Structures are given as C-alpha cells and as structure tokens.
Amino acid sequence: MKACMCSNMENKIKIRSAGALTTIQDYGRLGYQSQGFSPSGVVDQEAMEIGNILVGNPLEEAVLECTLIGPGIEFMTDTRIALTGADMQAKIGDRQIPTCQCIPVAAGDVLTMGVAAKGCRAYIAIAGGFQVPLVLGSKSLNQKCKIGGGYGRPLQAGDMLSTGENTASTIRNPEALQQEVQSSKSKMEEKLHTVHVIMGPQETLFTKEGRKTFLHNTYEITNDSNRMACKLQGKPIESVHGSDIISDGIAMGAIQVASNGQPIVMLSDRQTTGGYGKMATVISTDIPIFAQCRPGDQVVFQAVSLRWAQKQYRKKRKRIQAEGRNTHGL
Amino acid sequence: MEKIRIVPEGDLAVLVEFENEISTECNHKVSTLNREIINANIIGVQETVPTFRSLLIYYDACVISYGRLVRTLKKLMKQKDVSGSRQQRIIRLPVCYGGKYGVDMADVCSHTGLTEDEVIKLHTEPDYLIYMLGFLPGFPYLGGLDKRLITPRLENPRTVIPAGAVGIGGEQTGVYPLASPGGWRLIGQTPVCLYDAERETPILYKAGDMIHFYAIGEEEYLGIEQQVREGSFPYESLYV
Structure with a gap:
C-alpha cells in the first residue's frame, strides 16, 4: 500500500x-x-x-x-x-x-x-x-x-x-x-456522581422546599436519555405556580424541571429554546459526567459559586490547550 | 431599567431577562440589545440567542470574565436606552391559500364564522413581528395575528406537516420551514424554500424582522415553485 x-x-x-x-x-x-x-x-x-x-x-x-x-x-x-x-x-x-x-x-x-x-x-x-x-x-x-x-x-x-x-x-x-x-476514567467507575451546579437562572420558580429537595436528594438517570437530554427520576421538585416560563434560550447543562417535577439535563442536541423553568445549570467541567453516566446511575447536585466554576474551567482549558500546542509543535 | 435581570446560566452563559411578558415593546428591547452586542463585537462572546423577552449570551470565560461582560452589557443598554427605532426589515412571503394548499381552511372558516376571502384578507393584512426563532431551524414565533382568526390547534397533531405550510395555532400564526409533526390548522402554503443549509443564507429572516404574507394563485405558486427548484428564484425580491 x-x-x-x-x-x-x-x-x-x-x-x-x-x-x-x-x-x-x-x-x-x-x-x-x-x-x-x-x-x-x-x-x-x-x-x-x-x-x-x-x-x-x-x-x-x-x-x-x-x-x-x-x-x-x-x-x-x-x-x-x-x-x-x-x-x-x-x-x-x-x-x-x-x-x-x-x-x-x-x-x-x-x-x-x-x-x-x-x-x-x-x-x-x-x-x-x-x-x-x-x-x-x-x-x-x-x-x-x-x-x-x-x-x-x-x-x-x-x-x-x-x-x-x-x-x-x-x-x-x-x-x-x-x-x-x-479523571475521565474514574468517572466511569462510579455509580453515584456528585455534580456541581450554579443555581438559576429561574430557581425562584420553585419553593424553598423544592430547592432543598433538588440539592439534598439523589436522582437516577433514566433510560429516556440521549444526546438531547438526560432525564432524571427522583423526588419531585415543588414549584410555586408551576414551572412553565415564556420560552427562552437553553445553555448546555441547563437543568429544566418539567411539570411533573423531574429534572432534565440539557445536552448537545438540545433544542435552542424551551418553556420549562431552569433550576440550575451543570458547570462545564462536569458535563462529561452526563456524557458517560448510564441508566441507573445516580447523581447528587451540589451548588457552587460562579467564581469557583470558572476557576475549574480555566484550569482545565489551560492544561488541555498547553498539551494541544505541544503536540502540534512537534 | 430596574426590571432588567442579569444572571449567570452556568459558567459559560449569561441571561438578560427583560419584563416577564410577551409584547412588541419588550421584544424590541431584546432585539436592540442583541444588535448592540453583535455590533460591539465583544471579544469572548460566542453567540447570542434572542427570545421573546430575554437574551442568552454564550461566552468563553477564559477570554472575558463574567464581571467584565456584565459591565459591558450594562453600558450597551444605557447607551441606546432603547430609543433606537431602526427600520425593521420586512420579508414578503407569497402564499397560496385554501384548497389542497391549506387543507384546514374550512375548519378555520367554520370556527371563526368568516368566509375564505375574509380569512385571507385578515391574514395578509399585518406585518407580523418575529419574536424569536426556535423549535426548528427558522421556525418563527410571530406576533400580531388578528384576534378574529384565532382557531384552536388540532386535537390530534399531524405526524408530518410539509415545509412551507402556513398555519394558525391558537393565538399564533406561522410557517413551517421544514417538514415536521405539528398541530396547527393549515390555511396555505408558500412555494418559497425557507430553509436550505446549502444556501448562503440558510434562513431568510431573523428575530426582530417582520413577515408579511401575500396571497397568490395556483399558477403563480407553480411558477415560483419551479424557479425555486431550478435555483433561479430571486430571493432578494422578498425583501422590501
């Protein structure tokens, strides 16, 4: 050849x-x-x-x-x-x-x-x-x-x-x-993942109790998960007057709460806009968890500050970009 | 100004929410800010998603910090203070109404108590504001449907609505840019190809533009359809 x-x-x-x-x-x-x-x-x-x-x-x-x-x-x-x-x-x-x-x-x-x-x-x-x-x-x-x-x-x-x-x-x-x-490999060894989120943008649609439910319970990945979204199942999240909003944009990792109170993590093939309120958003460095988790795996959400999340993001980009450059310089 | 809320949506996007309502005034603020952001060419801003009453802005936190981005946004909002009534672009879409081109026309007539000619007249009168695009590539959420035309959606949505179908769904009207399931009552069909990924402009309009429908007969429909198929249709003629 x-x-x-x-x-x-x-x-x-x-x-x-x-x-x-x-x-x-x-x-x-x-x-x-x-x-x-x-x-x-x-x-x-x-x-x-x-x-x-x-x-x-x-x-x-x-x-x-x-x-x-x-x-x-x-x-x-x-x-x-x-x-x-x-x-x-x-x-x-x-x-x-x-x-x-x-x-x-x-x-x-x-x-x-x-x-x-x-x-x-x-x-x-x-x-x-x-x-x-x-x-x-x-x-x-x-x-x-x-x-x-x-x-x-x-x-x-x-x-x-x-x-x-x-x-x-x-x-x-x-x-x-x-x-x-x-870190990529160890993610796949676990059945229970801690996922870091930034609360909002519409967390006030949910009652204090609802927000507590979201942060203090485990949610299970359901079979109904694909490239568009990871649907979770667990204790229903209580809203004040329902979780519908006037449709707006949806970021990667945005966690919508459907009318049944169950969270949905939006992924790459998500629709660009939607009408469910968003409780929180998964930080970018934790998205791979949802890429690799399987039906039956469980997640616990932990709220972090924007500052902390962006620090993780910048650290990771720096390492990967430096390595990418090295490879290319050869 | 005091109603505007700027909040993070994760670590790589920021959401600017104006009033919690669907109105042309509110949507105009969204379009204005969106235009300002695009014109300002802020380094680190990757893309924006304008919707009814909010703007989602994606950015790279390695390039611009949240604080700096928010300060820039606030500055942009102050500068123009939404007096900018820049001329809106109107796109005129030919539509063949009724018959096999609008199979639910009879339903709309019987529900509204109007004749077919009256439905067409009322539907072709307004310039409809495109509040946002979503659901499908190029699917416009339009405001301004005449209240007399309000007709509920089908009880059983169709599995396929053809590309170009013009319909009424409750208080909304719109046009399907590509074939999709849907529950709207179909009253007409445009021969213009609204979505073509290979075309220089895949989608012919954007949020903040206006759509005006005008009625054409079958002969004209077939003529345009052929031009579209042969690639000779002058798309620039749609804009006024």
Missing part, C-alpha cells in the same frame, strides 16, 4: 458495522442557535480533546462518537487512532486495544468494539481527522436537520470516510494528560 502514493484514495476507513449510534462530531455548530439550529457536537468534549491530542490532531478535529455499542471499522491505510471515553472492549484481531493511548494501525486492520463495559460514549480519533464537509461551519451531525456528519445521518455499515494525512512523526502519550485521563 505504501508504494501507491499517487492519490489519497487509500486514506479511507470503511464502517463494517454501525454500532448503536455512531456519529461524526466536533465542537458543534456554533453561531446558529439564534436561527433555531441545535448546537450538536460531542457530549464529552474532554474525551474528544484527549483523543485528538493523542493522535496529533488539532483539538477541534472531528471524532466518531459511539454510544453504548461501538462500531466495526476497517482501515484502508496505515494510520494512528486513539480511543477515549467509554471502554467498549476494542480489539484489532485478537489484540486488545486499551483506551487513552495512541495506537498504530495498518492497512487491512479491522477494529471491533463491543458493548460499553464502563461509561456510555466512546470516541475514536484518527490522525488527520475525518474529511467530511463543513455544514454551517461544523462537521457535526445534526440528526433532526439531516445535516453534517458526512452523510447527514448516523453512520451505517458500508459507509466510507476519508481521513486526513497521517502527518505527525512520533507517537507520544503525554504525561501531562494523565490527570485528564485519570
């Missing part, structure tokens, strides 16, 4: 089996929410970024997001991949493929993935990224609008995807990423 440099025809992968829900995602479609487009994008941004760093890509390169059951993929070229997020017991032939490492693959290799043993969403980053067209500035699939993601739909068996050039020269597993990798 290496002899044939005449075209990049061979820079492709073939989807042999689709898994449960495998889609192309990047940071999402930013700047179009005012027109009603969901932002889309990966749910677990941290996992996407670690993967890209490991294979030497820019942080923002698109990856495959695989939900609960991973895909089977045939490589038409020598390249490098990294698997992050949920552990789906990946193999190439008989060889077990660990998560959070840069893995060289050869043309003809077939990657198989199974059911997530831990976590919910696995990410596959590939050197050079996935060469699919940008639609409204993003490669992310928006399933409702049938745009992005290469095919305008989740990937299916038989789909072919072009990948970029495998440029970076060395394989490295950056030491500095260990903190991210460890």
Whole structure:
C-alpha cells in the first residue's frame, strides 16, 4: 500500500458495522442557535480533546462518537487512532486495544468494539481527522436537520470516510494528560456522581422546599436519555405556580424541571429554546459526567459559586490547550 | 431599567431577562440589545440567542470574565436606552391559500364564522413581528395575528406537516420551514424554500424582522415553485 502514493484514495476507513449510534462530531455548530439550529457536537468534549491530542490532531478535529455499542471499522491505510471515553472492549484481531493511548494501525486492520463495559460514549480519533464537509461551519451531525456528519445521518455499515494525512512523526502519550485521563476514567467507575451546579437562572420558580429537595436528594438517570437530554427520576421538585416560563434560550447543562417535577439535563442536541423553568445549570467541567453516566446511575447536585466554576474551567482549558500546542509543535 | 435581570446560566452563559411578558415593546428591547452586542463585537462572546423577552449570551470565560461582560452589557443598554427605532426589515412571503394548499381552511372558516376571502384578507393584512426563532431551524414565533382568526390547534397533531405550510395555532400564526409533526390548522402554503443549509443564507429572516404574507394563485405558486427548484428564484425580491 505504501508504494501507491499517487492519490489519497487509500486514506479511507470503511464502517463494517454501525454500532448503536455512531456519529461524526466536533465542537458543534456554533453561531446558529439564534436561527433555531441545535448546537450538536460531542457530549464529552474532554474525551474528544484527549483523543485528538493523542493522535496529533488539532483539538477541534472531528471524532466518531459511539454510544453504548461501538462500531466495526476497517482501515484502508496505515494510520494512528486513539480511543477515549467509554471502554467498549476494542480489539484489532485478537489484540486488545486499551483506551487513552495512541495506537498504530495498518492497512487491512479491522477494529471491533463491543458493548460499553464502563461509561456510555466512546470516541475514536484518527490522525488527520475525518474529511467530511463543513455544514454551517461544523462537521457535526445534526440528526433532526439531516445535516453534517458526512452523510447527514448516523453512520451505517458500508459507509466510507476519508481521513486526513497521517502527518505527525512520533507517537507520544503525554504525561501531562494523565490527570485528564485519570479523571475521565474514574468517572466511569462510579455509580453515584456528585455534580456541581450554579443555581438559576429561574430557581425562584420553585419553593424553598423544592430547592432543598433538588440539592439534598439523589436522582437516577433514566433510560429516556440521549444526546438531547438526560432525564432524571427522583423526588419531585415543588414549584410555586408551576414551572412553565415564556420560552427562552437553553445553555448546555441547563437543568429544566418539567411539570411533573423531574429534572432534565440539557445536552448537545438540545433544542435552542424551551418553556420549562431552569433550576440550575451543570458547570462545564462536569458535563462529561452526563456524557458517560448510564441508566441507573445516580447523581447528587451540589451548588457552587460562579467564581469557583470558572476557576475549574480555566484550569482545565489551560492544561488541555498547553498539551494541544505541544503536540502540534512537534 | 430596574426590571432588567442579569444572571449567570452556568459558567459559560449569561441571561438578560427583560419584563416577564410577551409584547412588541419588550421584544424590541431584546432585539436592540442583541444588535448592540453583535455590533460591539465583544471579544469572548460566542453567540447570542434572542427570545421573546430575554437574551442568552454564550461566552468563553477564559477570554472575558463574567464581571467584565456584565459591565459591558450594562453600558450597551444605557447607551441606546432603547430609543433606537431602526427600520425593521420586512420579508414578503407569497402564499397560496385554501384548497389542497391549506387543507384546514374550512375548519378555520367554520370556527371563526368568516368566509375564505375574509380569512385571507385578515391574514395578509399585518406585518407580523418575529419574536424569536426556535423549535426548528427558522421556525418563527410571530406576533400580531388578528384576534378574529384565532382557531384552536388540532386535537390530534399531524405526524408530518410539509415545509412551507402556513398555519394558525391558537393565538399564533406561522410557517413551517421544514417538514415536521405539528398541530396547527393549515390555511396555505408558500412555494418559497425557507430553509436550505446549502444556501448562503440558510434562513431568510431573523428575530426582530417582520413577515408579511401575500396571497397568490395556483399558477403563480407553480411558477415560483419551479424557479425555486431550478435555483433561479430571486430571493432578494422578498425583501422590501
């Protein structure tokens, strides 16, 4: 294969089996929410970024997001991949493929993935990224609008995807990423998660008792959870006069309380606006918890200050961006 | 001013809430602030979502602090003090009413006690303010429906309403930019393609603009439909 440099025809992968829900995602479609487009994008941004760093890509390169059951993929070229997020017991032939490492693959290799043993969403980053067209500035699939993601739909068996050039020269597993990798992995070991939230913007719609209920009880992740939202089940939250509001914008991680008093955590495929009051908002560094929790897992909400949340955010961005730069400088 | 509430929505967004009501005055304040923010090109602000009575502003806390952003917003609100009655853009949408293009026209007539011609006349009179876009890409929440046209939604929503369908749902009227389930009473259909991700302007209007519907016959409908299909439709002709 290496002899044939005449075209990049061979820079492709073939989807042999689709898994449960495998889609192309990047940071999402930013700047179009005012027109009603969901932002889309990966749910677990941290996992996407670690993967890209490991294979030497820019942080923002698109990856495959695989939900609960991973895909089977045939490589038409020598390249490098990294698997992050949920552990789906990946193999190439008989060889077990660990998560959070840069893995060289050869043309003809077939990657198989199974059911997530831990976590919910696995990410596959590939050197050079996935060469699919940008639609409204993003490669992310928006399933409702049938745009992005290469095919305008989740990937299916038989789909072919072009990948970029495998440029970076060395394989490295950056030491500095260990903190991210460890925290990413440990999240998936737990069944009870503490989730930090900033109260509001509409917490006053709920009674004092209702707010107490929200902060002092565990809520369980239900089956009715997807890329749009994580629906929770627990002690109903009491409102003063119902939780309906005049429809307004919905941030990532916003916790709506439906009329039945149950919280709903809004994620990447959320609608841009909605009419349920929002009790609180999950801080950005804790969003990966909802990307990886599984039906039956439990969460406890803990209110924090905006100052504290932004400190966590800035620290994390600094580490990831520094590591991204290092990889690129090579 | 005292009614305005500025609060964080998580660590990467801030919500500016004006009055707790749906009114053109209140919505105008939202549009004005939104325009000011866009024009000010504040470094660190990523996008804004204007809605009926509030504005959600996404920002990167590594680039601009919450405190600084709020100070900037307050300054912008003081500056203009919402006197700015800038000319609003109006988009004129051709609609073929009734018959197979508006299958619920008879329901609307019988509910309102109006004739089809009266319904069309009342529906094509106002310039409807686009309060916000949401629910679907380009789905406009419009204000200004004549009260005589109020008709309740269908008891059983349709599983598919075609793109371009114009309907009445309770006190609201609007047009579906893409096929979707829905419970509105359909009174007409526009041949204009309202949403096309491949087009330079995927959505033809934005919150704060106005929509004016005008009636066309079937022949004209088919003509426009063909132009749209062939890619020769002059979209700029929709704006007045």
